[in-house]
Amino acid sequence: MQKQNWIAKKEKDETNWKYGCLPHKRKIKDLLENGIVVVNKHNGPTSHDIVEMVKKILNLKKTGHSGTLDPIVCGVLPLTLNNATKMASLISKQGKEYVCIMHLHKDMNERDVKTALMNFVGTVRQMPPVKSAVKRQWRDRKVYNIKIIEIKGKNVLFKASVEAGFYMRKLCSDAGEKLRCGANMAKLIRIRAGPFSLEESFSVEEINKAYQEYIKTKDEIYLRKIIRPMEDGLKNTPKIIVGDKAIYSLCNGVPLYPPAIVKYTDDIRTGDYIAILSLKGEFVAIAEAEMSSDDIKKVKNKKVASIMRVLMDVDTYKGISHKHQQNPTSV
Template sequence: AFWIKQRLSLNRVGHGGTLDPKVTGVLPVGLDNATKIMHYVSRSTKEYVCVMQVHSDFEKESLKSWIMKFKGKIYQRPPVRSSVSRKLRTRKIYDIEVTEIEDRLVLMKVISEHGTYMRKLCHDIGILSGYGAHMRELRRTRTGIFDERNLVTMHEFSEAVYMWKNCKDESFIRKIIMPMEIATCGIPKIMVDNNAVSAIAYGAKLTAPGVVGFQQFKKDDVVCVITTKGELVSVGKALMDYRRLAKVDKGEVASTDRVFIDRDVYPKHWGDKDGGSS
C-alpha cells in the first residue's frame, strides 16, 4: 500500500487484509476516501489455495477425513508471529476441499471467515491427525467480491502510472482503479433522496422520510446509504429491519458511522419536513 501511495502521491492508501511474507494473491487497496471502505472489505469472506506439507506417510482417505473435521466452527490461537493478541478465538471454515495429493504434499481450497490463519490450520490438522503438518505455500484467491480476475501486478500498475504521468494517457490507470461503490457489493443498500444527503454528510443519522428504496436487511446489519445515482453516501448500522421500515414514515433507520460523500455535493435541506435527517 505504501508503494502505491508513493507512486500516486496520495495522502491515504489502505488495504483490505494483510498478506504475510511469501503469500501471494488478492489484496484490495483503497485510495484516499476509499480507505474507509477497507474496514468492511477486510472483514469479508476469504478464499485460499494452500499447499500443506505432511510430515509422515499417511492414508489418503484417513487424512481427508481428518481435514473435513475442520469444516465449520473452529478454535484458533494466532501464531507467535502475528500482529494481534494471542487469545483463543473462534473462526468459521465455510468450506475446505482437498483438490490434489502428491507424495506428502496436499493441495487444499479453503473458504473461511476473516482472521483465519491458514498456517495455524495446517499445523492443527497435523496435530489432530497425528501425521504432523505445516503450510508450505499459500495464495489468497478471493477477498469478498474481489478475486483473481481483478488482479493487477505491480509491474502492470507501474506501467499504467507511467503512461498517465508521462504520456497523458489515462486509459490504463482507469482500467485498474475502480469506483469505491464496487467494494460495497454484498452489503444491503438504502437509497435516499437528494434532500437527505447533505445532513448525512455532516454526520446525521438517516431517518425514514429520506428513504426512497431499500434492500432486505436485519436490525444491526451493516448497511450502505446511496443516492438515487448510486453514489455511496455513508455506511452504518441498521437501527430497524427492512420490514419495519416498510411500515413507518418516521424514526431513525441507520447510524452514520463512516461518510464518503463530500459535504457540499448536494444542497442543504436541514429542517425540511422530508429532509431525512435527525
C-alpha cells in the first residue's frame, strides 16, 4: 500500500488546549465510547458471536466488527465500540493479510504450484463463495503480494496480502483448478486487518480479565493496552486536518471549505470517504471528498468535502466556533 504524505495548506495553526483532548489521553469512560478493541478471534464462534461476547463483557450499548471471519478462521478482528461503530466501514475497506494452508487433492510439482499461486498477484476476478455475506456476482479484487513459506506434501503454506473483500477460500479452489488437481483451504489466520496486526490483538479471555481487574481495582494500565482510541483505525484512511474554529460548524453538518484546512494527505480522490481530524488528532467526522488532493492545492472557495457522519460530540469546540459559521463558504 502506498505511503501517505502530508501536504500543508497553512504554514502555521495552533490548537486551544482548553478544548478537546489528545485521543490517547481520554478517560476510560470516553475510550469505551470512542474506542477500538482488536480481538484475536479463536476457532469456533462467528464474528457476530465475538461481537456479542465483547459487548457483554464491556457493558456496551453497541459494538461492531470490521470484516467478517468465518467460524473456522482465526486471527485479527477489530471491534468498534459504541460511538466508534460509525467508523466501522472505514476499517473494513482497508487491506487484509493472511497466513493460509492450501491442501492439494493430488501430489504436484512444487514449481507448478508456485507458478499457479504467483499468477494470482494483481487484479483477480472472483465470484464469492455460495456461503457468503454478499451478493454473488463477479467482482475485481487486488492481490498485493503472495509469499510461499513451505510446501510439504499436499499442503502449501503461504502468506497473502489482499484488498478488502477478497475471498481466500476462493483463491485456493481457483488455484486447484489452474493446477487441474483440485484444492481447498485447510486453515486460515488473518494476521492483519488495516493497521492492526495479530501481535496487537487480545483474546476474549484477556479482554474479560482486564475489564474485571479495572472494575475491582480501578487500575487502568492493562485495560488501556486493550481499548485503543478510534483514531488508531485511520492510519490508511485519507485525512484532512482542520483548525479549531471550524470544528463546531463541521459538527453541525456545514460542508468543508479550504479556509478551514490546515493540512491533508496526498491520497484523496473525488468520491472517497475521508476522515476529518482536529489539530489534536481527534476524529471529527467522516466526509465525502468533492475533489482530489491535487485539486485542493488550487482552490480557495469551492467545497472540498460534504459531512456524512459526525463522530465528535457537537459541543466539544463550541466555545471557539467560527464567527462566520452560518456562512458555509467561510468555514
